Amino acid sequence: MAGVRLVTDSSCDLPQDVVDAHGITIVPLTIRFGDEELTDRVELSSEEFYRRMGTFDGLPETAAPSPGAFEEAFRKAGADGDAVICLTISSALSATMASAQNAARAVEGDLDVRVIDSKSITAGLGTQLTLAAEAAAGGADVDEVVSVIEAAIPRTHILGGLDTLENLRKGGRIGGAQAMLGTMLSVKPVVDISTGVVEEAGKVRTRKKQMLFLIDKLKEAGDVERLVVCDGEAPDAEEFADLVAEVVPRERFTRSTIGPVIGAHGGPRMIGITWLAAATS
Missing domain, CATH: 3.40.50.10170 (Rossmann fold)
Structure with a gap:
């Protein structure tokens, strides 16, 4: 067979x-x-x-x-x-x-x-x-x-916290996040790629607020499956994982490195989360 x-x-x-x-x-x-x-x-x-x-x-x-x-x-x-x-x-x-x-x-x-x-x-x-x-x-x-x-x-959801929009802008992949460009020097952008295109999810002033924004989105999602915590060699990746663990126990999520293909467009120091929304019967 x-x-x-x-x-x-x-x-x-x-x-x-x-x-x-x-x-x-x-x-x-x-x-x-x-x-x-x-x-x-x-x-x-x-x-x-x-x-x-x-x-x-x-x-x-x-x-x-x-x-x-x-x-x-x-x-x-x-x-x-x-x-x-x-x-x-x-x-x-x-x-x-x-x-x-x-x-x-x-x-x-x-x-x-x-x-x-x-x-x-x-x-x-x-x-x-x-x-x-x-x-x-x-x-x-x-x-x-x-x-x-x-x-x-x-059911696949992806949210990312970027340190800069410069890579997305110059690479032409900025999509629906275009509106954030006017303030990109003064914000820490959060993007949503759940539909396959880059969309604005939010913009905050500091990295810590960016992390907490992502955590709030995870909480809003309710029951999730196959949660993955991602980062692009971010120096504060462990801090972010610790925050995730306050919502979802560590044994229920895995870690992943964002590789060169996405890193080239998302830029350095990215953090993010991906999950599957709970299946409906």
Whole structure:
């Protein structure tokens, strides 16, 4: 009986042990520092990325994988007759999904490939992948795994506290947070990416108030599942995790590092939370 294989891109920020445990294939984006181009997760770790960004005179840029890179991944994943599901970073924020769709057309007739827009980023995408992998491991067929993902997408919430809007502004991903630009030097912005685009969630004056704003949003969410506390090598990440733990016990959330793809656009010292809204019966 054919199984289901999962392919994604490197914006998922899943730890390598989780990737290996579920046999997930990651097609990496590339990160550019001026004329130097590095492959995410292969030539560039999160730690090295933030170190470089701190000394780089300019803003790093990202580039989507080529359709050829996705085609190669699809053919390897489906070589034994397994169906392939490719879950990508939000199509509103990257050309990655378009590359995956082009690759899927190239293998049409040879492989069963389903390309799905996660409408998410970082640990939100990672959570959807984990749910899909667990379903596949439990014997779900490709249509059933697709249904699991489609049910999770509208339940996925992502809120981020940024230290600056400069990266989003220059990278052109600022979306509905555009209105905050006039005061961006005097506020600590909070953005909501739950619909796959960047929207303004709030703006406060200090980092501590930013953290408390995020905590209030978590409290308002009520019962949540698969909570992940994220940061981009933020020096106050432990302080934020301590605040989260006052609302949700530590054993009920995990930690994740925001990798180079999202870090390039969100900037340094990001903090954030992702969760699934409780499923309704």
